[in-house]
Amino acid sequence: MGRALMLQGTGSNVGKSLLVAGLCRAARLRGISVAPFKPQNMSNNAAVTSDGGEIGRAQALQAMACGLAPHTDMNPVLLKPETDVGAQVIVQGKRLTTVRAKDYATLKPRLLDHVLESFDRLRTAHDLVIVEGAGSPAEVNLRRNDIANMGFACAADLPVVLVGDIDRGGVIAQMVGTKTVLDPRDSSQIEGFLINRFRGDPSLFDDGYALIARTTGWRGFGVCPWFGDAWRLPAEDALDIRPPRQASGLHVVCLCLSRIANFDDLDPLGQEPGIRLTMLQPGKAIPGDADLVIIPGTKSTRGDLAFLREQGWDIDLVAHRRRGGRILGICGGYQMLGREVADPDGIEGKPGVTPGLGMLDVSTVMTPDKRLTQVRAVHVPTGTPCHGYEIHVGRSAGPDCRRPFARIEAQPDGAISPDGLVEGTYLHGLFCEDGFRHAYLAGFGIASHRGYDAAVDGVLDGLARHLELHLDVPGLLALAR
Structure with a gap:
């Protein structure tokens, strides 16, 4: 079995997907056979896989970072919202059913076996699997039968690194608050934290960073500045498609x-x-x-x-x-x-x-x-x-x-x-x-001469260099077990 590491976030859209993609590319550049994994994703932006199924678009990008074709094992449960209260449930690439949000909790126990099955196949085939959580483990009201965050981390016994987004503000409270509300068993899975999307001089956050480490007892893996080329990568959220404005064309x-x-x-x-x-x-x-x-x-x-x-x-x-x-x-x-x-x-x-x-x-x-x-x-x-x-x-x-x-x-x-x-x-x-x-x-x-896939591949290389410069990437990869 290969080793594995899980990134979870203090909330949705804190940059977990991008960080996993960057770490996957950094591992690949080290000659490591690496694959991405997200137990459960919610998105209507899906990619068609080589084995004839569908997974979240973010996992397809992460697969590209690994030099792999997208596969349904990389995202075994995909929820595709059809209404404000219901979603289609895709399991290992195929539609299983459509459920109302309030009924999904009763379905999740049946899905954990599929999730672990896909995860084990990836671990068997690769040296390293980098796992992305969904939402936040601090949503303890959803902890029962969870398959996306701590429920999966505990079932697979994975080390967790918690990601906080400082750009939205309140990151100290997000980190310390997560530690406070988690069950001790879940909290014990978290072995470190990192701060994402910092703008300006990172040294200005030295005291806050030390406070988080001291209060939580978690190891810090660094402060990652805003990655300016992120918009050039395929987006999973339509609101993330914000290219620089052009006055003409x-x-x-x-x-x-x-x-x-x-x-x-x-x-x-x-x-x-x-x-x-x-x-x-x-x-x-x-x-x-x-x-x-x-x-x-x-x-x-x-x-x-x-x-x-x-x-x-x-x-x-x-x-x-x-x-x-x-x-x-x-x-x-x-x-x-x-x-x-x-x-x-x-x-x-x-x-x-x-x-x-x-x-x-x-x-x-x-x-x-x-x-x-x-x-x-x-x-x-x-x-x-x-x-x-x-x-x-x-x-x-x-x-x-x-x-x-x-x-x-x-x-x-x-x-x-x-x-x-x-x-x-x-x-x-x-x-x-x-x-x-x-x-x-x-x-x-309009004359177009750009190569799109080559450009995306170049941005992934740049993202890996960005993480290497600002985070303890060797420490993160060594944390995997």
Whole structure:
């Protein structure tokens, strides 16, 4: 069995995912066979794996840091919220069920065996596994049957390092408070702490750092300054896609739907110097100078159709098209552009039919079977070979499908309107493909020469160097057991 180490946080979004990715790359650069692991993740931004399942996007990035293909064992339980009170439960890459939040606690004991099974396979195959917790172990009201933080750490007997985010303030209270509320058995698993996202002179926090170490009895592994290139890495949270603002360039607007999914489609566009990317928040009108509006994927097509209309975006889209602006719908966004979305079996909610935006002459029927696969395709308008992935329920058909967006092994995918201004496709990840991105943007007069995967790989190297400079990386890796 390989050794393992777990990073937990004082709260959500304290930078655990990025730190695990950086440590994975640092270990790999040392010649260590390393793999990432997250027992339970909650995200609608999923990656399709080499073994035909799905995991959280953060674990796919961490796999890349390790030089590995994403695998379902890296994130055996994935929760994909469908409503404010319910989520789809993905176990080892496949959908198990949909549960209400209050009922999930009774399901968790059944999932621990699957989690430990996946973890043991990774430990058998690699020298080191770096584990990421979820949320915070201080949420002691959720401790019973926990599989994401201390429940897993105790079951696997892992050393834990607690991560605090100083940028949001109150990090001393977060650290000391976590120690205070934890059960002694859980607290004994924590062997150290580190401070993340410091801005300015780290020496200004020397007294606070010493206070945490003295009060908790934990070993400190350093203070990590803000990593400025973090925005260049694929994001798991749509709010994290915040590229530097550009004053000019092709204006691409993405609608931030309430159940937005697989929005990493946008990451490569945000890094193009000739593109001004706007992640349009609810309550704001589609800008009149938009050149391309993207309706992204969603975990709830009919629900987000209603949400889109509540923002008045349906009216804005008509005006945008009238001005000659182009529209691209991806997956759920493609389904919304059609004449109707029918869900007779209640796959995504109450059974029924919802009128679509009517910009493509296609109709969609939701079906129980889920399409989940990596594909190679040809973009029909440019003839460019490309690869992407599908992750959806539902089938779309209609006259506009005679003008497909792409062909997958000679089978048509998507649709294009007669005037060519509206396009839809089920394919995710296309903009990560350099050839497709270059060809697609050339249609707007934009020259693209960047290699996206190579750029991400370079940022991961930079992240590893950043951690080596500011944290006790040898001490962290030596802590694993």
